[in-house]
Amino acid sequence: MPSRPDPDALGFVLIDVARMLRSAFERRIATAGLGLTPGEARTLVRIATLEGSRQLDIAQRMGIEPMTLSTYLDRLQSLGFIERRPDPSDRRAKLIYTTPAAIPLIDDIRDEQIGLMQHVTSGIGEQDLEAMREKLKRLRANLCALEEDSAALALVKELAQ
Known part of the structure; x- marks a missing residue:
């Protein structure tokens, strides 16, 4: 009889926890009334942590396709939360920055993250x-x-x- 993989092996547990945490975050953001999709919220937070990075680098760090990121960036830019600036070392590339208008929204997203993590880590x-x-x-x-x-x-x- 072939041996069965252990569903509690570290790799499986990490993957399950990451998937479930992302899903819980997305539900929380979707119901928080922030006016952003969960993907846009994740993007805005990532830009704030990688301020001045290239679009391609942000997409890679988020594990999403550059075209998906571009859609999020277009929306965030139209709302006035980010700006794209030319990269002085590569005229084809754009560097992404948050705007002052994004600060209260980033704070709201951070509050949602903190609340979620307090719940998830209770008892530890x-x-x-x-x-x-x-x-x-x-x-x-x-x-x-x-x-x-x-x-x-x-x-x-x-x-x-």
Whole structure:
């Protein structure tokens, strides 16, 4: 009889938690009356943390297609929450910045995130939360290194051809 995968294996649990957390965040934003879709809210928060980044870099960090991000950016720009500026090092690229009008909205989104995380982490002590955060940051760093190694290997193979 073939062995069955363990549904509580770390990888499965991380994927389940990430999916469920994103879904809970999207529901919370959709019902908060902020006037943004959950995707637009995620985009605005990400821009605020990556202020002055290129569109492509933001899309990659969010794990979405550049065209999807472009749609979110068009809407956020039309609402006056972001601006696109030419990249001085590449005239084809745009750098994305939040505007002062976005600050209260970003604060509202942050309040929703904090409220959600307080609910999700209830019953877990501060020390455990900090330890979990540090361990997850280590996993993230390891995954980033793996991606960089994969990209380097692909480049080497391409150059060898």
